[in-house]
Amino acid sequence: xxxxxxxxxxxxxxxxxxxxxxxxxxxxxxxxxxxxxxxxxxxxxxxxxxxxxxxxxxxxxxxxxxxxx
Numbered sequence: 009x010x011x012x013x014x015x016x017x018x019x020x021x022x023x024x025x026x027x028x029x030x031x032x033x034x035x036x037x038x039x040x041x042x043x044x045x046x047x048x049x050x051x052x053x054x055x056x057x058x059x060x061x062x063x064x065x066x067x068x069x070x071x072x073x074x075x076x077x
Contacts, residue, residue: 011055011057039055044059044060
């Protein structure tokens with residue numbers, strides 16, 4: 009598992025896709041909507057980067073994810 013802060017996850021995404029349109033605001037909204045699992049450390053959200061990639065793949069394919077965090 010690769011845990012990243014929201015900003016760290018965005019940096020990793022930009023390494024994979026330099027022109028990604030995914031923003032930290034979008035990732036935070038996924039967390040607050042219960043669509044992405046996370047752990048909170050102080051004021052920071054730690055997300056499993058692999059889970060984020062999996063969610064984005066499902067999202068890209070137009071699927072819906074029904075499980076809550």
